[in-house]
Amino acid sequence: MSEPHAPQDVRPLRFYYRVALKVLSLAGVGALVLVMLSGLLGSWFGADEAGDAPGLTVELADLSPGGIRKVAWDGRPVWILRRTPAMEAADARTADRLYDPASRLSRQPAAYRNAHRSAAPEWFVFIALGTDLNCPLEYVPPQGEGEGDAWGGGFVDRCRGSRYDFAGRVLKDQPARRNLEVPPYRLVSDTRLVLGEAPR
Template sequence: MSESPVNKSRRRFLTLSTAVVGGVGVAAVSIPFIKSWQPTSRVVSLGKPIEVDLSHLESGQMMTVEWRGKPIWIVRRPEDVVSRLKEHDHLLIDPDSEVAQQPRYAQNFYRSLKPEYFVAIGVCTHLGCSPKYLPESLNNHIPGVKEGFFCPCHGSCFDMAGRVFSGGPAPLNLVVPDYQFITDSKIVIGDDKGEV
Protein backbone atom coordinates (compact mmCIF):
# COMPACT_ATOMS: atom_id res chain seq x y z
CA MET A 1 0.00 0.00 0.00
CA SER A 2 1.49 3.22 -1.02
CA GLU A 3 0.97 6.51 0.75
CA SER A 4 0.18 9.48 -1.36
CA PRO A 5 1.96 12.68 -0.50
CA VAL A 6 0.08 15.36 1.51
CA ASN A 7 -1.11 18.27 -0.59
CA LYS A 8 -0.31 21.19 1.75
CA SER A 9 -1.95 23.87 -0.40
CA ARG A 10 -5.18 21.89 -0.48
CA ARG A 11 -5.04 21.41 3.31
CA ARG A 12 -4.53 25.18 3.83
CA PHE A 13 -7.46 25.92 1.50
CA LEU A 14 -9.78 23.55 3.42
CA THR A 15 -8.65 24.96 6.80
CA LEU A 16 -9.19 28.52 5.61
CA SER A 17 -12.57 27.67 4.05
CA THR A 18 -13.74 26.00 7.26
CA ALA A 19 -12.63 29.01 9.32
CA VAL A 20 -14.45 31.45 7.01
CA VAL A 21 -17.68 29.41 7.02
CA GLY A 22 -17.46 29.08 10.84
CA GLY A 23 -16.88 32.83 11.23
CA VAL A 24 -19.87 33.64 9.03
CA GLY A 25 -21.96 31.19 11.06
CA VAL A 26 -20.91 32.76 14.38
CA ALA A 27 -21.69 36.25 13.01
CA ALA A 28 -25.06 35.10 11.68
CA VAL A 29 -26.01 33.76 15.11
CA SER A 30 -24.52 36.55 17.23
CA ILE A 31 -26.00 39.56 15.37
CA PRO A 32 -29.65 38.69 16.22
CA PHE A 33 -28.57 37.74 19.74
CA ILE A 34 -26.86 41.09 20.30
CA LYS A 35 -29.79 42.96 18.71
CA SER A 36 -32.13 41.26 21.20
CA TRP A 37 -30.36 43.21 23.97
CA GLN A 38 -31.40 46.52 22.42
CA PRO A 39 -34.67 48.05 23.67
CA THR A 40 -37.58 47.96 21.26
CA SER A 41 -39.02 51.18 19.88
CA ARG A 42 -42.04 50.68 22.15
CA VAL A 43 -39.82 50.49 25.24
CA VAL A 44 -37.85 53.55 24.15
CA SER A 45 -41.08 55.53 23.62
CA LEU A 46 -42.39 54.54 27.08
CA GLY A 47 -39.46 56.28 28.74
CA LYS A 48 -39.80 59.52 26.81
CA PRO A 49 -41.35 62.61 28.38
CA ILE A 50 -44.99 63.29 27.52
CA GLU A 51 -46.72 66.61 27.00
CA VAL A 52 -50.12 67.13 28.61
CA ASP A 53 -52.60 69.91 27.84
CA LEU A 54 -54.36 71.13 30.99
CA SER A 55 -56.53 73.80 29.35
CA HIS A 56 -59.71 71.71 29.54
CA LEU A 57 -59.18 70.61 33.17
CA GLU A 58 -61.78 72.34 35.35
CA SER A 59 -61.27 73.21 39.00
CA GLY A 60 -61.84 70.10 41.14
CA GLN A 61 -61.38 67.69 38.22
CA MET A 62 -58.77 64.99 37.83
CA MET A 63 -57.34 63.56 34.64
CA THR A 64 -55.22 60.44 34.22
CA VAL A 65 -52.52 59.94 31.59
CA GLU A 66 -50.09 57.07 31.15
CA TRP A 67 -46.33 57.50 31.42
CA ARG A 68 -43.84 54.64 31.66
CA GLY A 69 -46.74 52.24 32.02
CA LYS A 70 -48.05 53.97 35.16
CA PRO A 71 -51.09 56.17 35.72
CA ILE A 72 -50.22 59.82 36.24
CA TRP A 73 -52.86 61.88 38.03
CA ILE A 74 -53.24 65.56 37.41
CA VAL A 75 -55.70 67.29 39.72
CA ARG A 76 -56.71 70.93 39.44
CA ARG A 77 -57.25 71.86 43.06
CA PRO A 78 -59.61 74.68 44.01
CA GLU A 79 -58.15 77.43 46.24
CA ASP A 80 -60.16 76.31 49.28
CA VAL A 81 -58.71 72.79 48.99
CA VAL A 82 -55.14 74.14 48.91
CA SER A 83 -55.86 76.41 51.88
CA ARG A 84 -57.10 73.41 53.94
CA LEU A 85 -54.01 71.25 53.32
CA LYS A 86 -52.23 72.32 56.52
CA GLU A 87 -55.30 71.73 58.72
CA HIS A 88 -54.68 67.99 59.03
CA ASP A 89 -50.86 67.85 59.23
CA HIS A 90 -51.10 66.20 62.66
CA LEU A 91 -52.85 63.21 61.07
CA LEU A 92 -50.15 62.59 58.44
CA ILE A 93 -47.12 60.28 58.55
CA ASP A 94 -44.82 62.66 56.64
CA PRO A 95 -46.50 66.10 56.47
CA ASP A 96 -43.31 67.92 55.45
CA SER A 97 -42.39 65.39 52.73
CA GLU A 98 -39.03 64.65 54.31
CA VAL A 99 -38.81 61.23 52.63
CA ALA A 100 -37.79 61.87 49.03
CA GLN A 101 -40.91 60.91 47.08
CA GLN A 102 -40.91 64.08 44.99
CA PRO A 103 -38.51 66.39 43.17
CA ARG A 104 -36.88 69.05 45.31
CA TYR A 105 -39.08 71.83 43.91
CA ALA A 106 -42.18 69.94 45.08
CA GLN A 107 -41.02 69.55 48.67
CA ASN A 108 -43.60 71.97 50.03
CA PHE A 109 -46.93 71.48 51.75
CA TYR A 110 -48.84 71.36 48.46
CA ARG A 111 -46.15 69.12 46.80
CA SER A 112 -46.22 70.73 43.36
CA LEU A 113 -44.77 73.51 41.23
CA LYS A 114 -48.04 75.46 41.28
CA PRO A 115 -50.47 75.08 44.18
CA GLU A 116 -53.41 74.79 41.79
CA TYR A 117 -52.12 71.63 40.04
CA PHE A 118 -51.18 68.38 41.76
CA VAL A 119 -49.28 65.79 39.67
CA ALA A 120 -48.56 62.32 41.07
CA ILE A 121 -48.05 58.72 40.09
CA GLY A 122 -51.41 57.11 40.91
CA VAL A 123 -50.00 54.02 42.60
CA CYS A 124 -50.36 53.32 46.32
CA THR A 125 -47.04 53.08 48.14
CA HIS A 126 -48.23 50.01 50.05
CA LEU A 127 -48.68 47.26 47.44
CA GLY A 128 -49.13 49.13 44.17
CA CYS A 129 -52.92 49.36 43.93
CA SER A 130 -54.49 52.43 42.34
CA PRO A 131 -56.29 54.65 44.88
CA LYS A 132 -59.55 56.37 44.01
CA TYR A 133 -60.07 60.13 43.89
CA LEU A 134 -62.75 61.15 46.39
CA PRO A 135 -63.44 64.86 45.85
CA GLU A 136 -66.31 64.94 48.35
CA SER A 137 -66.27 61.89 50.61
CA LEU A 138 -62.87 61.12 52.17
CA ASN A 139 -64.41 62.08 55.54
CA ASN A 140 -66.07 58.63 55.50
CA HIS A 141 -62.54 57.28 56.08
CA ILE A 142 -60.74 60.22 57.77
CA PRO A 143 -63.15 62.29 59.91
CA GLY A 144 -62.88 66.01 59.25
CA VAL A 145 -61.08 65.65 55.91
CA LYS A 146 -63.41 66.28 52.99
CA GLU A 147 -61.37 65.29 49.93
CA GLY A 148 -58.43 63.10 49.00
CA PHE A 149 -57.51 59.67 47.70
CA PHE A 150 -58.57 56.30 49.12
CA CYS A 151 -56.97 52.96 48.31
CA PRO A 152 -59.73 50.32 48.48
CA CYS A 153 -57.26 47.41 48.53
CA HIS A 154 -56.12 47.90 52.14
CA GLY A 155 -57.56 51.23 53.28
CA SER A 156 -54.72 53.72 52.89
CA CYS A 157 -55.77 57.37 52.60
CA PHE A 158 -53.92 60.31 51.07
CA ASP A 159 -54.72 64.02 51.18
CA MET A 160 -55.00 66.30 48.15
CA ALA A 161 -51.20 66.68 48.13
CA GLY A 162 -50.69 62.91 48.08
CA ARG A 163 -49.48 62.82 51.69
CA VAL A 164 -50.37 59.61 53.50
CA PHE A 165 -52.54 59.57 56.61
CA SER A 166 -51.40 57.49 59.57
CA GLY A 167 -53.49 54.45 60.45
CA GLY A 168 -53.28 52.80 57.03
CA PRO A 169 -50.69 50.37 55.70
CA ALA A 170 -49.08 52.73 53.14
CA PRO A 171 -45.74 53.88 54.57
CA LEU A 172 -44.96 56.76 52.19
CA ASN A 173 -46.54 59.68 50.39
CA LEU A 174 -47.52 59.25 46.74
CA VAL A 175 -44.64 59.71 44.31
CA VAL A 176 -44.49 63.00 42.40
CA PRO A 177 -42.77 62.56 39.01
CA ASP A 178 -40.40 65.06 37.46
CA TYR A 179 -42.36 67.59 35.41
CA GLN A 180 -42.31 71.17 34.26
CA PHE A 181 -44.72 73.75 32.91
CA ILE A 182 -43.93 74.76 29.34
CA THR A 183 -46.90 77.16 29.21
CA ASP A 184 -49.54 78.13 31.76
CA SER A 185 -51.71 75.23 30.57
CA LYS A 186 -49.20 72.61 29.36
CA ILE A 187 -46.84 70.39 31.29
CA VAL A 188 -44.16 67.92 30.28
CA ILE A 189 -43.99 64.86 32.51
CA GLY A 190 -40.63 63.13 32.72
CA ASP A 191 -38.60 66.24 31.94
CA ASP A 192 -37.42 68.28 34.85
CA LYS A 193 -36.03 71.74 34.68
CA GLY A 194 -37.65 72.76 37.97
CA GLU A 195 -39.09 75.92 36.51
CA VAL A 196 -42.50 77.49 36.68
Protein backbone atom coordinates in the same frame (compact mmCIF):
# COMPACT_ATOMS: atom_id res chain seq x y z
CA MET B 1 -2.24 -9.19 50.26
CA SER B 2 -2.88 -5.47 50.46
CA GLU B 3 -3.27 -3.65 53.74
CA PRO B 4 -6.75 -2.48 54.72
CA HIS B 5 -7.39 1.17 53.82
CA ALA B 6 -6.67 3.36 56.84
CA PRO B 7 -9.56 5.75 57.64
CA GLN B 8 -8.70 9.36 56.82
CA ASP B 9 -9.35 12.12 59.26
CA VAL B 10 -12.24 14.03 57.61
CA ARG B 11 -12.50 16.71 60.27
CA PRO B 12 -10.40 19.30 58.37
CA LEU B 13 -12.44 18.67 55.23
CA ARG B 14 -15.73 19.13 57.11
CA PHE B 15 -14.40 22.35 58.60
CA TYR B 16 -13.66 23.76 55.11
CA TYR B 17 -17.09 22.69 53.85
CA ARG B 18 -18.76 24.40 56.79
CA VAL B 19 -16.79 27.61 56.23
CA ALA B 20 -17.60 27.58 52.50
CA LEU B 21 -21.30 26.98 53.20
CA LYS B 22 -21.42 29.85 55.70
CA VAL B 23 -19.64 32.22 53.30
CA LEU B 24 -22.04 31.31 50.48
CA SER B 25 -25.04 31.71 52.79
CA LEU B 26 -23.86 35.15 53.92
CA ALA B 27 -23.27 36.18 50.31
CA GLY B 28 -26.79 35.04 49.39
CA VAL B 29 -28.37 36.90 52.30
CA GLY B 30 -26.32 40.00 51.47
CA ALA B 31 -27.44 39.88 47.83
CA LEU B 32 -31.07 39.48 48.90
CA VAL B 33 -30.84 42.44 51.28
CA LEU B 34 -29.20 44.54 48.55
CA VAL B 35 -31.97 43.72 46.08
CA MET B 36 -34.67 44.53 48.64
CA LEU B 37 -33.05 47.81 49.66
CA SER B 38 -32.55 48.89 46.07
CA GLY B 39 -36.22 48.15 45.42
CA LEU B 40 -37.38 50.08 48.45
CA LEU B 41 -34.88 52.90 48.57
CA GLY B 42 -33.36 52.96 45.12
CA SER B 43 -36.43 54.57 43.58
CA TRP B 44 -36.08 57.49 46.00
CA PHE B 45 -32.66 58.42 44.70
CA GLY B 46 -32.54 60.33 41.46
CA ALA B 47 -36.13 61.52 41.65
CA ASP B 48 -35.12 64.75 39.92
CA GLU B 49 -33.83 62.90 36.90
CA ALA B 50 -36.07 62.30 33.93
CA GLY B 51 -34.87 58.75 33.33
CA ASP B 52 -35.34 56.82 30.10
CA ALA B 53 -39.05 57.46 29.57
CA PRO B 54 -39.81 59.90 26.76
CA GLY B 55 -41.38 63.22 27.64
CA LEU B 56 -45.15 63.55 27.37
CA THR B 57 -46.77 66.95 26.84
CA VAL B 58 -50.15 67.31 28.54
CA GLU B 59 -52.57 70.15 27.75
CA LEU B 60 -54.62 71.27 30.74
CA ALA B 61 -56.51 74.34 29.50
CA ASP B 62 -59.83 72.47 29.31
CA LEU B 63 -59.51 70.87 32.77
CA SER B 64 -61.96 72.54 35.14
CA PRO B 65 -61.14 73.17 38.84
CA GLY B 66 -61.60 69.95 40.80
CA GLY B 67 -61.09 67.85 37.66
CA ILE B 68 -58.54 65.12 37.08
CA ARG B 69 -56.71 64.36 33.83
CA LYS B 70 -55.58 60.73 33.63
CA VAL B 71 -52.66 59.76 31.39
CA ALA B 72 -50.21 56.89 31.13
CA TRP B 73 -46.50 57.65 31.32
CA ASP B 74 -43.53 55.34 31.82
CA GLY B 75 -45.93 52.39 32.06
CA ARG B 76 -47.76 53.84 35.06
CA PRO B 77 -50.97 55.83 35.58
CA VAL B 78 -50.39 59.53 36.18
CA TRP B 79 -53.17 61.79 37.41
CA ILE B 80 -53.14 65.56 37.21
CA LEU B 81 -55.51 67.22 39.67
CA ARG B 82 -56.57 70.85 39.33
CA ARG B 83 -57.02 71.79 42.96
CA THR B 84 -59.70 74.11 44.27
CA PRO B 85 -59.65 76.40 47.32
CA ALA B 86 -61.88 73.81 49.09
CA MET B 87 -59.20 71.17 48.55
CA GLU B 88 -56.47 73.44 49.88
CA ALA B 89 -58.63 74.19 52.93
CA ALA B 90 -59.19 70.46 53.52
CA ASP B 91 -55.41 69.88 53.33
CA ALA B 92 -54.81 72.66 55.85
CA ARG B 93 -57.26 71.02 58.29
CA THR B 94 -55.45 67.66 58.15
CA ALA B 95 -51.89 69.06 58.39
CA ASP B 96 -51.43 67.89 61.99
CA ARG B 97 -52.61 64.35 61.16
CA LEU B 98 -50.03 63.54 58.47
CA TYR B 99 -47.41 60.81 58.78
CA ASP B 100 -44.76 62.64 56.72
CA PRO B 101 -45.87 66.29 56.38
CA ALA B 102 -42.48 67.50 55.06
CA SER B 103 -42.26 64.65 52.50
CA ARG B 104 -38.85 63.53 53.75
CA LEU B 105 -39.61 59.83 53.15
CA SER B 106 -41.30 60.33 49.81
CA ARG B 107 -40.21 60.43 46.22
CA GLN B 108 -40.62 63.71 44.39
CA PRO B 109 -38.31 66.19 42.69
CA ALA B 110 -36.51 68.35 45.27
CA ALA B 111 -38.02 71.47 43.72
CA TYR B 112 -41.47 70.15 44.67
CA ARG B 113 -40.68 69.36 48.28
CA ASN B 114 -43.10 72.01 49.54
CA ALA B 115 -46.51 72.07 51.23
CA HIS B 116 -48.45 71.51 48.01
CA ARG B 117 -45.81 69.10 46.54
CA SER B 118 -46.00 70.63 43.09
CA ALA B 119 -44.71 73.32 40.75
CA ALA B 120 -47.81 75.45 41.42
CA PRO B 121 -50.47 75.18 44.14
CA GLU B 122 -53.22 74.77 41.52
CA TRP B 123 -51.78 71.53 40.08
CA PHE B 124 -50.95 68.21 41.69
CA VAL B 125 -49.23 65.66 39.43
CA PHE B 126 -48.72 62.17 40.86
CA ILE B 127 -48.41 58.46 40.17
CA ALA B 128 -51.91 57.10 40.88
CA LEU B 129 -50.78 54.02 42.81
CA GLY B 130 -50.70 53.44 46.56
CA THR B 131 -47.22 53.48 48.04
CA ASP B 132 -47.32 50.21 49.97
CA LEU B 133 -48.73 47.67 47.47
CA ASN B 134 -48.98 49.74 44.24
CA CYS B 135 -52.76 49.41 44.24
CA PRO B 136 -55.00 51.75 42.22
CA LEU B 137 -56.44 54.82 43.93
CA GLU B 138 -59.94 56.18 44.25
CA TYR B 139 -60.68 59.89 44.28
CA VAL B 140 -62.75 61.19 47.21
CA PRO B 141 -64.14 64.72 46.65
CA PRO B 142 -63.55 67.38 49.31
CA GLN B 143 -65.78 67.22 52.35
CA GLY B 144 -66.93 70.14 54.45
CA GLU B 145 -65.54 70.80 57.89
CA GLY B 146 -68.44 69.13 59.66
CA GLU B 147 -68.89 66.17 57.31
CA GLY B 148 -67.69 62.67 58.17
CA ASP B 149 -64.46 62.32 60.09
CA ALA B 150 -61.66 64.85 60.26
CA TRP B 151 -60.25 63.76 56.89
CA GLY B 152 -61.26 66.28 54.25
CA GLY B 153 -61.06 63.98 51.23
CA GLY B 154 -58.34 63.13 48.75
CA PHE B 155 -57.35 59.65 47.61
CA VAL B 156 -57.85 56.13 48.97
CA ASP B 157 -55.82 53.02 48.20
CA ARG B 158 -58.28 50.36 46.95
CA CYS B 159 -56.41 47.42 48.52
CA ARG B 160 -55.75 48.39 52.13
CA GLY B 161 -57.57 51.71 52.43
CA SER B 162 -54.61 54.04 53.03
CA ARG B 163 -55.82 57.64 52.85
CA TYR B 164 -53.98 60.57 51.30
CA ASP B 165 -54.87 64.25 51.19
CA PHE B 166 -55.09 66.38 48.01
CA ALA B 167 -51.30 66.85 48.08
CA GLY B 168 -50.83 63.07 48.18
CA ARG B 169 -49.61 63.08 51.79
CA VAL B 170 -50.48 59.95 53.75
CA LEU B 171 -52.36 60.28 57.03
CA LYS B 172 -51.07 58.78 60.27
CA ASP B 173 -52.14 55.26 61.29
CA GLN B 174 -52.46 54.06 57.69
CA PRO B 175 -50.86 50.93 56.19
CA ALA B 176 -48.81 53.11 53.79
CA ARG B 177 -45.84 55.04 55.17
CA ARG B 178 -44.88 57.16 52.16
CA ASN B 179 -46.66 59.96 50.36
CA LEU B 180 -47.79 59.45 46.77
CA GLU B 181 -44.95 59.60 44.27
CA VAL B 182 -44.55 62.78 42.22
CA PRO B 183 -42.89 62.13 38.85
CA PRO B 184 -40.43 64.54 37.24
CA TYR B 185 -42.32 67.14 35.22
CA ARG B 186 -42.04 70.74 34.18
CA LEU B 187 -44.73 73.37 33.78
CA VAL B 188 -44.06 75.08 30.45
CA SER B 189 -47.06 77.41 30.80
CA ASP B 190 -50.01 77.93 33.15
CA THR B 191 -51.94 75.17 31.38
CA ARG B 192 -49.33 72.86 29.86
CA LEU B 193 -46.78 70.51 31.40
CA VAL B 194 -44.24 67.99 30.18
CA LEU B 195 -43.94 64.72 32.07
CA GLY B 196 -40.46 63.24 32.20
CA GLU B 197 -38.58 66.54 32.17
CA ALA B 198 -36.73 67.58 35.28
CA PRO B 199 -37.91 70.86 36.81
CA ARG B 200 -35.72 73.88 36.15
